[in-house]
Amino acid sequence: MKRGFQLLSALLIVIGLTVSANAAQISGFGNPLTDAALAGGTQIDFEGETLGTYGAISVGDVTFTSLDNHLRIDNVYQGYNSTGYYLDNGTYDNNGFGNLDISFAGGTSAFGFNWSMAESFASWTLSAYDSASILLDTYALPSTGPTSLGNYYGIGGVGAISYATLSWNGAYDWISIDNFTYQASVPEPSILLLLGSGLIGLGFVRRKFKA
Numbered sequence: 001m002k003r004g005f006q007l008l009s010a011l012l013i014v015i016g017l018t019v020s021a022n023a024a025q026i027s028g029f030g031n032p033l034t035d036a037a038l039a040g041g042t043q044i045d046f047e048g049e050t051l052g053t054y055g056a057i058s059v060g061d062v063t064f065t066s067l068d069n070h071l072r073i074d075n076v077y078q079g080y081n082s083t084g085y086y087l088d089n090g091t092y093d094n095n096g097f098g099n100l101d102i103s104f105a106g107g108t109s110a111f112g113f114n115w116s117m118a119e120s121f122a123s124w125t126l127s128a129y130d131s132a133s134i135l136l137d138t139y140a141l142p143s144t145g146p147t148s149l150g151n152y153y154g155i156g157g158v159g160a161i162s163y164a165t166l167s168w169n170g171a172y173d174w175i176s177i178d179n180f181t182y183q184a185s186v187p188e189p190s191i192l193l194l195l196g197s198g199l200i201g202l203g204f205v206r207r208k209f210k211a
Contacts, residue, residue, distance in 0.1 A: 024037065024156060024157050025137070025139045025153070025154075025155060026038065026110065026112045026152070026153060026154035026155060026156050027151075027152065027153050027154075028151075028152055029149050029150045029151060029152070030150045030152070031043075031114075031150070031152075031179055032112040032113060032114065032152040032154065032179055032180075032181040033179075033181055035112060035152070035154075037110045037112070037154070037156040037157065037183075038110055038111075038112050038154065038156070038181045038182075038183060040183075041110070041111075041181045041182055041183040041184075042060060042061070042181065042182055042183075043179055043180065043181045044059045044060060044062060044179070044180040044181075045084065045085070045178065045179055045180075046059070046073055046084075046085040046086055046087055046178065046180075047084050047085050049073045049085060050073065051072075051073050051074065051075065051085070052072065052073060053070045053071075053072050053090075053096075054066070054070060054071055054072070054073070055070060055071075056071075057071065057073070057087075059180075061104060061105040061106060061182075062102060062103070062104055062105070062180065062182065063101075063102075063103045063105070064087060064100060064101070064102055065100070065101040065102075065103070066089075066096065066097035066099075066100060066101075067097065067099035067100065067101055067165075068097055068098055068099050069089070069090065069095055069096045069097050069098070070089075070090060070096050070097065071087060071088070071089060071090075071096055071097050071100065072087070072088050072089070072090055072096060073085055073086075073087060074086060074087070074088045074176065077116075077117065077176070079148045080116040080117050080144075080146055080147070080148060080176070081114045081115060081116030081117075081144060081147065081148060081149070081150055081151055081176075081178065082114060082116050082176050082178040083178070084178075086114075086116075086176045086177065086178035087176060087177050087178070087180075088117075088174065088175060088176035088177075089174060089175060089176075090174065091174055092172065092174055095172050096174075098167065098168045098172070099165060099166070099167045099168075100165065100166040100167075101163060101164075101165055102163060102164040102165070102166065103162070103163040104161060104162060104163060104182060104185070106184075106185055107131070107160040107161060107162050107185030108160075108161050108182040108183055108184070108185050109156060109157070109159075109160065109161065109183045109184065109185050110154065110155070110156025110157065110161075110182065110183045111154050111155065111156070111161065111164065111180070111181065111182035111183070112152050112153060112154020112155075112156070112180075112181055112182075113152060113153070113154065113177040113178065113179060113180040113181065114150060114151065114152045114177065114178040114179045115141055115144055115151050115152060115153050115175070115177060116144055116147075116151070116175065116176050116177075116178070117144065117145075117146075117173075117174055117175050117176055118141060118142070118143045118144045118145070118173060118175045119143055119145060119173050120143040120145075121170055121171045121173070122143075122168050122169065122170035122171055122172070122173035123140065123168065123169045123170055124140075124141040124166060124167070124168045124173070124175065125138055125139070125140055125141065125166075125167050125168075125169070126138065126139040126141055126153065126154075126155060126164060126165075126166055127139075127164060127165045127167070128155045128158060128161045128163075128164045129161070129162060129163055129164065129165075130159060130160060130161065130162050131160070131162040133162075136155070136158040136159060136161060137155050137158045139153060139154075139155055141153050141166075152179070154181075156183070160185045161185075
């Protein structure tokens with residue numbers, strides 16, 4: 001019993017340290033799956049979706065919802081960090097979302113995506129929230145213009161992310177995201193606290209029976 005208690009306690013400490021130590025904004029070039037924080041994750045490349053305009057679309061465990069105007073599955077531009085099908089907001093003649101909600105069924109511990117066509121006259125902010133709508137982290141995404149370097153960005157290591165938002169400020173900006181990648185969730189701090197309380201309770205029960 002004592003040995004099992006010690007092992008469970010050690011596991012709790014390791015999990016807690018892992019959640020706090022890996023907090024980071026994710027960035028790099030190429031496929032997001034090559035990033036250490038996203039390696040082995042699930043990737044959405046939008047290739048199996050139908051071209052068109054949507055208010056919301058669910059792909060696997062992720063739901064993308066336009067909070068204003070619309071979103072699109074598109075393939076007009078090729079080479080702007082996007083190939084084949086991708087998700088965008090809309091042309092300058094047919095403005096799409098300026099605020100996008102990204103919800104994860106079951107949560108995620110990290111996510112990222114190829115980011116393209118973002119211009120310097122608009123600023124985009126990526127924000128991550130937990131299930132209680134508490135802000136976990138924000139990331140001011142840089143402009144990419146017509147680059148084809150494969151820039152990707154994301155958020156991870158902040159605990160269990162329930163949903164994220166992508167929001168702009170400034171003049172309307174036509175952007176796209178592709179190769180959306182996410183990891184399975186991790187226990188939230190509250191869950192870790194409950195687990196710790198349970199272990200302490202087991203210790204008291206053991207002492208009671210011994211007495």
